[in-house]
Amino acid sequence: xxxxxxxxxxxxxxxxxxxxxxxxxxxxxxxxxxxxxxxxxxxxxxxxxxxxxxxxxxxxxxxxxxxxxxxxxxxxxxxxxxxxxxxxxxxxxxxxxxxxxxxxxxxxxxxxxxxxxxxxxxxxxxxxxxxxxxxxxxxxxxxxxxxxxxxxxxxxxxxxxxxxxxxxxxxxxxxxxxxxxxxxxxxxxxxxxxxxxxxxxxxxxxxxxxxxxxxxxxxxxxxxxxxxxxxxxxxxxxxxxxxxxxxxxxxxxxxxxxxxxxxxxxxxxxxxxxxxxxxxxxxxxxxxxxxxxxxxxxxxxxxxxxxxxxxxxxxxxxxxxxxxxxxxxxxxxxxxxxxxxxxxxxxxxxxxxxxxxxxxxxxxxxxxxxxxxxx
Amino acid sequence: xxxxxxxxxxxxxxxxxxxxxxxxxxxxxxxxxxxxxxxxxxxxxxxxxxxxxxxxxxxxxxxxxxxxxxxxxxxxxxxxxxxxxxxxxx
Numbered sequence: 001x002x003x004x005x006x007x008x009x010x011x012x013x014x015x016x017x018x019x020x021x022x023x024x025x026x027x028x029x030x031x032x033x034x035x036x037x038x039x040x041x042x043x044x045x046x047x048x049x050x051x052x053x054x055x056x057x058x059x060x061x062x063x064x065x066x067x068x069x070x071x072x073x074x075x076x077x078x079x080x081x082x083x084x085x086x087x088x089x090x091x092x093x094x095x096x097x098x099x100x101x102x103x104x105x106x107x108x109x110x111x112x113x114x115x116x117x118x119x120x121x122x123x124x125x126x127x128x129x130x131x132x133x134x135x136x137x138x139x140x141x142x143x144x145x146x147x148x149x150x151x152x153x154x155x156x157x158x159x160x161x162x163x164x165x166x167x168x169x170x171x172x173x174x175x176x177x178x179x180x181x182x183x184x185x186x187x188x189x190x191x192x193x194x195x196x197x198x199x200x201x202x203x204x205x206x207x208x209x210x211x212x213x214x215x216x217x218x219x220x221x222x223x224x225x226x227x228x229x230x231x232x233x234x235x236x237x238x239x240x241x242x243x244x245x246x247x248x249x250x251x252x253x254x255x256x257x258x259x260x261x262x263x264x265x266x267x268x269x270x271x272x273x274x275x276x277x278x279x280x281x282x283x284x285x286x287x288x289x290x291x292x293x294x295x296x297x298x299x300x301x302x303x304x305x306x307x308x309x310x311x312x313x314x315x316x317x318x319x320x321x322x323x324x325x326x327x328x329x330x331x332x333x334x335x336x337x338x339x340x341x342x343x344x345x346x347x348x349x350x351x352x353x354x355x356x357x358x359x360x361x362x363x364x365x366x367x368x369x370x371x372x373x374x375x
Numbered sequence: 376x377x378x379x380x381x382x383x384x385x386x387x388x389x390x391x392x393x394x395x396x397x398x399x400x401x402x403x404x405x406x407x408x409x410x411x412x413x414x415x416x417x418x419x420x421x422x423x424x425x426x427x428x429x430x431x432x433x434x435x436x437x438x439x440x441x442x443x444x445x446x447x448x449x450x451x452x453x454x455x456x457x458x459x460x461x462x463x464x465x
Contacts, residue, residue: 258431351454
């Protein structure tokens with residue numbers, strides 16, 4: 001075993017690893033998917049797959065909401081930003097996502113007024129301070145960040161701000177999971193459920209996975225031991241032929257989620273009939289848009305955007321990586337044409353993307369494994 | 376962006392019920408605690424913060440563990456802290 005002193009409770013890690021191995025049926029292969037960028041990060045950074053028997057493969061699903069934004073939508077955002085009357089505001093990890101003509105970062109270098117913000121509330125402040133400009137907030141993220149956007153819209157409404165709107169690209173995790181379950185490409189045995197999304201939506205939304213598809217789900221925390229324990233809980237269910245939703249992260253995730261957060265989302269937003277996800281195609285009821293009552297805060301209502309569907313660059317295999325069909329290193333341009341400095345696709349641009357995570361940690365893991373087996 | 380960072384509640388802003396000043400690894404900033412209205416937050420409580428909003432109330436042990444974990448992440452956490460340091464929502 002490597003890394004015996006790498007993280008706390010290495011003893012517990014090895015114990016869990018042994019129990020996980022003991023639960024594997026001889027000759028059976030197991031594929032467990034996680035759909036949370038933070039989990040991908042932990043798994044690669046601590047080389048958790050090396051603690052698992054060969055029979056278990058961890059597959060990384062679409063856990064990065066930046067990664068699933070199609071290029072056409074990035075182009076729409078760039079079009080909004082290029083309006084001289086607009087100040088575009090965005091989270092940091094959106095800044096380098098490439099559209100057809102570069103990224104926010106590139107546009108900013110050319111003089112476009114695009115400002116990085118930590119919170120949508122910072123964006124609101126910029127609107128108050130610049131009454132002669134229209135301030136647009138690039139709203140991205142799963143249900144983790146949607147409540148914050150929603151609360152900001154409510155605050156803008158309460159203040160009667162005339163110059164603030166959001167370009168809403170919030171996506172919802174459940175339809176993505178369902179699309180993967182329905183996909184013929186992949187046969188999964190269980191899911192490691194996302195941590196922070198679940199603080200908002202709770203654990204009930206995952207019940208359909210167990211009930212209708214017969215796969216167990218364990219909502220997991222972010223530490224290496226959390227993930228190993230969750231894998232153990234999944235394997236225990238599989239060994240007994242059970243399929244249920246369990247909450248390993250109960251110290252942070254309430255079973256019923258956050259009612260205030262869900263109410264804020266429900267008041268200001270509604271589901272789009274369909275939305276395009278990079279790599280997964282069109283998925284129905286998988287993304288949010290601003291409700292008609294709040295149309296004055298909807299950038300798509302105030303401005304017109306090209307709305308052109310743009311295909312990914314030919315070399316880009318982000319779609320397959322996002323679905324978990326390909327591992328990052330199996331992508332033809334991984335590490336060569338596509339690196340964090342020169343990203344082609346979003347899996348590499350976003351720090352939560354599987355490719356970025358693997359680039360930063362995974363290669364070191366494989367090297368260490370090689371060195372360890374050589375010595 | 377998607378990093379949940381632990382912060383300790385220092386005080387509530389008197390004229391704005393949804394806003395609280397928190398301490399995040401020595402950086403003191405104002406965040407919105409409106410999503411935790413049912414929790415009866417008090418100074419000294421720990422919360423998990425995402426993009427300027429407190430998403431969950433956590434105990435001190437969990438906060439310490441989360442901090443440990445984030446410090447292990449390195450650059451992404453530093454970027455998040457730097458972004459928070461720039462934030463002035465009040």
